[in-house]
Amino acid sequence: MERFEVIIAGGGLAGLAAAYTLAGAGVETLLIERGDYPGSKNVTGGRIYLNPVRDLFPDLWASAPLERYIVREGAAMVTPERSVTFFYRGDELKEDPPQSYSVLRARFDRWFAEEAEARGAMIIPKTKVQDLIRQNGRVAGVVAGGDELFAEVVLICDGALSPLGEKAGLRTWPSPRHFALGVKEVIALDAAVINERFHLEGREGAAHLYVGDVTRGRFGGAFLYTNLESVSLGLVLGLDTNSAGENLHVPSLLEDFKASPEIAPLVRGGQGVEYSAHVIPEGGYGGLGTLYGDGVLLAGDAAGFALNLGFTVRGMEYALASGYWAAQAVMEARRAGRYDGATLACYQRFLEESFVLKDFRAFRNNPAVLANPRLFRHYPELAAGILKDIYHVPAGPKARLFDTVRSRLSLGELFMIIKDLKGFTKL
């Protein structure tokens, strides 16, 4: 009978962070990954923020295969005929160490796994955890590749869908209103071309977000991140189809976005090298699963740890930190010599005391506020309409600037804006 101290199901950021931390502390750790290598099943939009997790893994970042550090932020409101874009550039974004990088997960996770192995973690790829073993009402191990493997504690890090979280009774079958669908193309471009088109130098990078007609006015948005020698181009669409009208054809939506005047000149001549998709937890605080049970912990996307903050969409830091704190909880249980739920409950406490659950509490109203349909159709139309009028020079006399703007802002419109602003104060 194979027996380990800790078995981790899933080699994404949460599982790898836990393996790296546990192995570093001398705990016997087995990580089981269903893909050919850790990273081969993992998808990101493309951007990681290091500040929240830098100190949890102090030795990790210096040699990490990240792509470009982001020094230019762009945000655009898009309508079928026109768009309004702003760019932000700030000296602080160029300071060392940079706060945020574009990232490709197949590269990063594979490297992270090697770092965890170098510290003593055992990693078995190409093997799926099919089931959990239960003994005396607690999780006692896993069935993987047809073998029974036993452990003191099992860390479930099997991603946003988390079939294992369901088997552990920590989650139910996911609800569409707690998820969005992300689709992405990686488009290869020369580094020099990227630098020229996006006004970058060296390893500087750009991050653009788009909202409005990119999702035909539905909840979601689109993104473009520059990598070293490619760009990640994609879009995100809420899965709560009950509230929507006719269904959107997602593959066509991405094609249209790529062909739009906002994007086409930026990716011209590029060669698509990968097409990927994954669901993203968007349920916020209300979408979190139960985080622990007897002999089991849940971390990363499997626990629902992703947050849409409007201008920033974050998941990877929460995955890394929850993996780290899950490892700390395991070590606490190891010291106590007990791996029951009451002992592992310290995991919840660690997360409450860290930025993870502090962020989830602070932003608990975000899903409801960001579900406001006016954000995705009306406001882009309004902003673009006002700018159209401002920039227009007629044959005859031009209206005063105030009158031009005021003509778009009726009393009813102003009332609705104030109402929406009240909602935005909860963001």
Add this chain to the structure above:
Amino acid sequence: MKDRGRIGEGDLKAKLGWDVFKQGGEPHIRIRPGKEGDPRLRPVVSLCPAGLWREEKPGTFTVTVDGCLECGTCRILCGPDLIEWEYPEGGLGVQFRFG
């Protein structure tokens, strides 16, 4: 945005051709017997990023798994009453090189 047609079937296939797939094993997604005509399957026909769900005859739905990106959209939208959904066995299915 001008071009608002549907992406051609061949173009979508070509795009999936950028990816590495390791095929084999049993289909990991199946419509439960007798549920092929359930209208609750319709939304996933247009949402599946790989275009693997079809309404072959009006009101009858099919799914294939070659080219599945394992995104989970159909798992979430259709639910356990309508479909069986497992990840492919270890070492099979899509293998991202960029991610």
